[in-house]
Amino acid sequence: MRNKPRCTALVSVTASFTAFCAAGRLVSAVTDGTSGGATVSYLAAWLSALLVLKAGTSFLDDPSAEEETFGLDSDGADGVTASQQTKKMSLSCDAVACALSLAVLLLANFAMGALLGGEPAAAVTLRAAVIGTTVKPICEESLFRFAYISVLIRHGRLSRASAIFVTSVLFALVHSRETMLFAAGAGLILGILATRRYEAGRAGAIRGAVCSLAVHSAYNLTLYAVAAFIPHAV
Numbered sequence: 440m441r442n443k444p445r446c447t448a449l450v451s452v453t454a455s456f457t458a459f460c461a462a463g464r465l466v467s468a469v470t471d472g473t474s475g476g477a478t479v480s481y482l483a484a485w486l487s488a489l490l491v492l493k494a495g496t497s498f499l500d501d502p503s504a505e506e507e508t509f510g511l512d513s514d515g516a517d518g519v520t521a522s523q524q525t526k527k528m529s530l531s532c533d534a535v536a537c538a539l540s541l542a543v544l545l546l547a548n549f550a551m552g553a554l555l556g557g558e559p560a561a562a563v564t565l566r567a568a569v570i571g572t573t574v575k576p577i578c579e580e581s582l583f584r585f586a587y588i589s590v591l592i593r594h595g596r597l598s599r600a601s602a603i604f605v606t607s608v609l610f611a612l613v614h615s616r617e618t619m620l621f622a623a624g625a626g627l628i629l630g631i632l633a634t635r636r637y638e639a640g641r642a643g644a645i646r647g648a649v650c651s652l653a654v655h656s657a658y659n660l661t662l663y664a665v666a667a668f669i670p671h672a673v
Contacts, residue, residue, distance in 0.1 A: 444499055448595025449605075451495025452587050456609050459488035459582070478570055485578040492586055499594045533635075533650050540632050540654045544625055545661060551621060568663040576655040583610050583626065584633035585648035592637065599637065603630035629655060 463484030470476025583606045591602035607626030614622040633651040636643030 445595045445597065447495070447499055448590050448597070451492055451499075451594075452590055452605070452609075454495055455488045455492035455582075455587070456612075458491040459484045460613065462487035478574055481570075481574060481578055485582060488582055489586060492590065496590055496594055529636075533646070536632055536635065537650050537654050537657075540628050541657050541661075543628060544654070544658050547624065548621065548658075548662070568660070568667075571663060572656045572660045576652055576659060579610070579613075580629070580633070580648055580652040580655055584629055584651045585644060588630065588634060589641075589644055592634075599634050603627060603634065606630055625658075 463480050466480035466483045467476065470479060587606045587609070588602045591597045591605060592599060595602075597605070604627070607623050607630055610626035611619045611623035629651040632654060633644075633647035635650070636646045639646070
C-alpha cells in the first residue's frame with residue numbers, strides 16, 4: 440500500500456508522456472508537417488498529455504501544499520520589513536541562478552559543437568524563432584518541470600533527485616538522437632532550477648517553473664540569434 444501512490448504517479452506520468460508523443464505524431468502526420476501544423480501538433484500533444492495526467496492523478500489523494508511564507512506575520516512592521524527584504528534577496532538569488540543556468544547551457548552547447556563539429560545551422564525564420572522561444576518552452580516547462588515533477592514529488596512521494604532524473608530522461612526522449620544527451624543534461628539543470636523553491640509549496644513550484652521557462656526561452660532565443668548572424672557557430 441505504501442508504494443501504491445508512487446506506482447500510480449509513475450504510471451500516470453508515463454501514460455501522459457506516451458499521449459504527448461502519440462498525439463504530436465498523429466496531428467503532425469495529418470497536417471503534413473507544415474510550420475503552422477507543427478505548432479498545432481505541439482499544442483495538441485501538450486493538451487493531451489495534461490488531460491491524461493489529470494485523469495491518472497484523479498485516483499490519488501491531493502496532498503495539501505504549504506503556502507508561501509512571504510507576507511505579514513505576527514511581528515508587525517518589523518516583520519513586514521524583514522519579509523520584504525527576504526523576498527528581494529530570494530528574487531536576486533533566482534536571477535543569479537537563472538543567469539548561471541543559462542551560461543552553463545550555452546557553454547555546454549558551444550563546447551559540444553566545437554568538439555563534435557556539425558553542419559551549419561539551417562536558415563532561421565521569424566515564425567520558427569517565435570514558436571521556439573514561446574510555444575515550445577511554455578509547453579515543455581509547464582509539462583516536464585511543473586506538472587510531471589509536481590506529480591512525482593507531491594503525489595508519488597519520490598525524492599527531488601529521483602523526480603528530476605525521471606523527467607530529464609523523458610525530456611531527452613522527445614529530442615532527436617543527436618541532441619538527446621545534451622537534452623538530458625539540460626533537463627537536469629532545468630529540473631534543479633525548477634525545484635529550488637519546493638519547500639514553499641505550490642507557490643514555490645510555480646516560481647521554479649517560471650525560472651526554468653525563462654532560462655529555456657532565453658537559451659533558445661540566443662541560439663536563434665546566433666544561427667541568424669553566425670550560422671557556423673551552432
